[in-house]
Amino acid sequence: MSDQRKAAQEFAHKNHSRFLSELKDFISIASISTDPTYKNEMQAAAEFVAEKLRAIGISNVEIMSTPGHPIVYGEYQDAGPEADTMIVYGHYDVQPPDPLDLWESGPFKAEERDGYLFGRGSSDMKGQVLASLFAIEAALLQGNLPVNLKFLIEGEEENSSPNLEPFIEKHKDLLASDFALNPDSGMLGSDTPSITYSLRGLAYFEVSVQGPSHDLHSGLFGGTVRNPANELSRLISGMHDNAGRVTLEGFYDKVRTLSDEERKELARLPGSDELLIEATGAPSPWGETGFTNIERAGARPTLDVNGFISGYTGEGMKTVLPAKASAKISMRLVADQEPDDVHNQLVKYMETYTNPGVTWEVDYMSASPTAISDVNSPAIQALVKAMETVWGKRAIFNRGGGTIPVVAYMQHILGVESVLTGFSLSDDHIHSPNERMHLDTWYKGIDALIHFIYNLAE
Amino acid sequence: MSDQRKAAQEFAHKNHSRFLSELKDFISIASISTDPTYKNEMQAAAEFVAEKLRAIGISNVEIMSTPGHPIVYGEYQDAGPEADTMIVYGHYDVQPPDPLDLWESGPFKAEERDGYLFGRGSSDMKGQVLASLFAIEAALLQGNLPVNLKFLIEGEEENSSPNLEPFIEKHKDLLASDFALNPDSGMLGSDTPSITYSLRGLAYFEVSVQGPSHDLHSGLFGGTVRNPANELSRLISGMHDNAGRVTLEGFYDKVRTLSDEERKELARLPGSDELLIEATGAPSPWGETGFTNIERAGARPTLDVNGFISGYTGEGMKTVLPAKASAKISMRLVADQEPDDVHNQLVKYMETYTNPGVTWEVDYMSASPTAISDVNSPAIQALVKAMETVWGKRAIFNRGGGTIPVVAYMQHILGVESVLTGFSLSDDHIHSPNERMHLDTWYKGIDALIHFIYNLAE
Numbered sequence: 001m002s003d004q005r006k007a008a009q010e011f012a013h014k015n016h017s018r019f020l021s022e023l024k025d026f027i028s029i030a031s032i033s034t035d036p037t038y039k040n041e042m043q044a045a046a047e048f049v050a051e052k053l054r055a056i057g058i059s060n061v062e063i064m065s066t067p068g069h070p071i072v073y074g075e076y077q078d079a080g081p082e083a084d085t086m087i088v089y090g091h092y093d094v095q096p097p098d099p100l101d102l103w104e105s106g107p108f109k110a111e112e113r114d115g116y117l118f119g120r121g122s123s124d125m126k127g128q129v130l131a132s133l134f135a136i137e138a139a140l141l142q143g144n145l146p147v148n149l150k151f152l153i154e155g156e157e158e159n160s161s162p163n164l165e166p167f168i169e170k171h172k173d174l175l176a177s178d179f180a181l182n183p184d185s186g187m188l189g190s191d192t193p194s195i196t197y198s199l200r201g202l203a204y205f206e207v208s209v210q211g212p213s214h215d216l217h218s219g220l221f222g223g224t225v226r227n228p229a230n231e232l233s234r235l236i237s238g239m240h241d242n243a244g245r246v247t248l249e250g251f252y253d254k255v256r257t258l259s260d261e262e263r264k265e266l267a268r269l270p271g272s273d274e275l276l277i278e279a280t281g282a283p284s285p286w287g288e289t290g291f292t293n294i295e296r297a298g299a300r301p302t303l304d305v306n307g308f309i310s311g312y313t314g315e316g317m318k319t320v321l322p323a324k325a326s327a328k329i330s331m332r333l334v335a336d337q338e339p340d341d342v343h344n345q346l347v348k349y350m351e352t353y354t355n356p357g358v359t360w361e362v363d364y365m366s367a368s369p370t371a372i373s374d375v376n377s378p379a380i381q382a383l384v385k386a387m388e389t390v391w392g393k394r395a396i397f398n399r400g401g402g403t404i405p406v407v408a409y410m411q412h413i414l415g416v417e418s419v420l421t422g423f424s425l426s427d428d429h430i431h432s433p434n435e436r437m438h439l440d441t442w443y444k445g446i447d448a449l450i451h452f453i454y455n456l457a458e
Numbered sequence: 459m460s461d462q463r464k465a466a467q468e469f470a471h472k473n474h475s476r477f478l479s480e481l482k483d484f485i486s487i488a489s490i491s492t493d494p495t496y497k498n499e500m501q502a503a504a505e506f507v508a509e510k511l512r513a514i515g516i517s518n519v520e521i522m523s524t525p526g527h528p529i530v531y532g533e534y535q536d537a538g539p540e541a542d543t544m545i546v547y548g549h550y551d552v553q554p555p556d557p558l559d560l561w562e563s564g565p566f567k568a569e570e571r572d573g574y575l576f577g578r579g580s581s582d583m584k585g586q587v588l589a590s591l592f593a594i595e596a597a598l599l600q601g602n603l604p605v606n607l608k609f610l611i612e613g614e615e616e617n618s619s620p621n622l623e624p625f626i627e628k629h630k631d632l633l634a635s636d637f638a639l640n641p642d643s644g645m646l647g648s649d650t651p652s653i654t655y656s657l658r659g660l661a662y663f664e665v666s667v668q669g670p671s672h673d674l675h676s677g678l679f680g681g682t683v684r685n686p687a688n689e690l691s692r693l694i695s696g697m698h699d700n701a702g703r704v705t706l707e708g709f710y711d712k713v714r715t716l717s718d719e720e721r722k723e724l725a726r727l728p729g730s731d732e733l734l735i736e737a738t739g740a741p742s743p744w745g746e747t748g749f750t751n752i753e754r755a756g757a758r759p760t761l762d763v764n765g766f767i768s769g770y771t772g773e774g775m776k777t778v779l780p781a782k783a784s785a786k787i788s789m790r791l792v793a794d795q796e797p798d799d800v801h802n803q804l805v806k807y808m809e810t811y812t813n814p815g816v817t818w819e820v821d822y823m824s825a826s827p828t829a830i831s832d833v834n835s836p837a838i839q840a841l842v843k844a845m846e847t848v849w850g851k852r853a854i855f856n857r858g859g860g861t862i863p864v865v866a867y868m869q870h871i872l873g874v875e876s877v878l879t880g881f882s883l884s885d886d887h888i889h890s891p892n893e894r895m896h897l898d899t900w901y902k903g904i905d906a907l908i909h910f911i912y913n914l915a916e
Binding site: 200202204211212213214216217218219220221222223224225226227229230232233234236237238239240276279280281282283284285286287288293296297300301302303304305306307308309310311312313316317318319320321322323325326327328330332355356357358359365366400401402403 | 658660662669670671672674675676677678679680681682683684685687688690691692694695696697698734737738739740741742743744745746751754755758759760761762763764765766767768769770771774775776777778779780781783784785786788790813814815816817823824858859860861
């Protein structure tokens, strides 16, 4: 171990209680982005981050305004023009704490119990933001870093980041980097380090079928005009085949094939039927034939009805032949599918298969591209090595089934892949009462990030 | 024309203004069965009917209690033990008048305008009840009738007659008859007399499919467990084939075949595509291959989704994989289908075709049997002849697509077929503001009922 690396680790170890105290201060700011009442707290949290960045030696720190809550920017360029630039992502906002009466200690008055720190944002993600800054602080105190840095710490993640994409688009040059560090992901377990290297994209639609112009009496008219609820059911039914594959023409054309190596790697993840049944309460697993539960959740695209409504849905009976049926239908996409392609495929499907006697509409509500990082990139390999040093085992590579828009923006606007990590655990109760963070894992995480920084030089 | 028949007609013609005045009195009683506030008015309306029955010479008139509103009973036995007994059905309750501000004159203050009498219940069906009683009054004044009579005038028709079936069951012997007159149906037009000789039955279900035990994140779990909304859509889709036929095994086994003669008769009804499109606003007709619009509406069974709900149905998006999907599904049945058979067929279908990975339930919410009368019966032929005398044209035989439970109870409990008629028109705005009755058609209707009574002797 180099002297600098060693000194940085020692500094971090000596400062655990100060780190914890700073995190408690950060948590005490009720930065709830979804509630306009907390506008001042949002500003205070942005200032807290900016102040911390300045304190550890980051330059050009600025609280940049957006139409919503501001974004904190900063940079470190002393690694020199030859070195790579890493952009560190984070968010300083938190979920509302409701229901308050279920908290055992105040959500904004962080408290240590049983090896955890309890408080809103402890895990998601004030703890993760500060872990990154403490690691950088520890390393900067030892001299120049092997990598340049940029920071993009936003305040609207818990509110779907409505202003992030235009911000990144507008400040493309300012934010230009070589790769991103995003610690908003978690570990599989306190003893199971993991790195998420891909996320699914999303294309979300509302599909409506209209039959008669108004609800009809099903006795007088049943059997004489097409029932839009029956017709929409038929259309949805046709969107899968018996092998669980989506039938939209061309849907799989751009799907990147899983290599044997990747499948072997994914097989290391805990994904038994028993675990899935326990997590979902479903009677049994289901999915595309030929793939494991883990592959289905992260490496294969899906089509799900998220909501369906038609006709009379109250108590009791109403003998109505509905005028209209609507379903919210979304597809989770994997590299290299494009939301716009899927939109075209869905429209084509409706054009081809909708029967006469009804009209239809497809409302393209939202799109998020897929994201995938090369697991053999120097940045990811630097983290793998760092985790192996700290936990004594190789990190598991994971494909996330969900969508983190910022990762896709970074990839599609800035052209950078993300190193997705973080030290939250699945039982941290994020978004719920008694959110907590496992302190031992957090301290190890700071160690790992220090190693990561120095590994980038190798 | 016999002397009695002629005298009865003359009496009726001379008493038009008195008839109208009695109808106005009947309408002035706000007998709204669905609103407990009107309990006194309901009692008053029952007494009005009982009083009228007594006044025209009906015996054993009684206001019989039920768990809800009372039923008015009465009988006339002077035709002698050899003569047939006709049971006359009617209801003295009306729909609520809301919205009140759309009425041009008070709903309970009947007013003549443009050849119509406006008021709640004028058409549905106080006018029809009194038309029957006036015809009987006119005939009774001329001497004994050729038919014995029983009366069953209920007060809960507008509230789905919850107590009628047990009442008929309990008083089976008292109500024993040879056929029924039910004037709660209408004419196709003021110049187009018609007789409804069959009604569809109804079997109503709620079908639920449960997948996971709770709503899941569609990113984390999409593609790994069966989505109950997709699955219910698939099941519903499979309930019809491409020819618009219901696929439940055995569904058509008991369906009575339409004779060529019956199809020829039904072809007299106005049922063009243009009319259907105008009435429904649907882009085009649809239905079971090989049948006309009219046949589909009245003579063939159907399966319709009346309502469907699952997952998130509010504004915007929620990326949820729903725990449950439910659809209200009902079948309109034709003779000689049985609701219980259809229930068994639906359960069998779900057992056979539901995929693993979900559980399901079928809630059998309601059943009404089918009803059909022989159009060559003496009673129907007596009415055909009566209508021909009055309107100068042969009545059109119609199959009603809806369900009138009392007609089915009469058929299945008392074993009597109904002569379904009435002098309401489709533009009478029943159940709506400005309900009205066409006076000229009403007076002709009274004439026709007088002829009908005398025709029964032939």
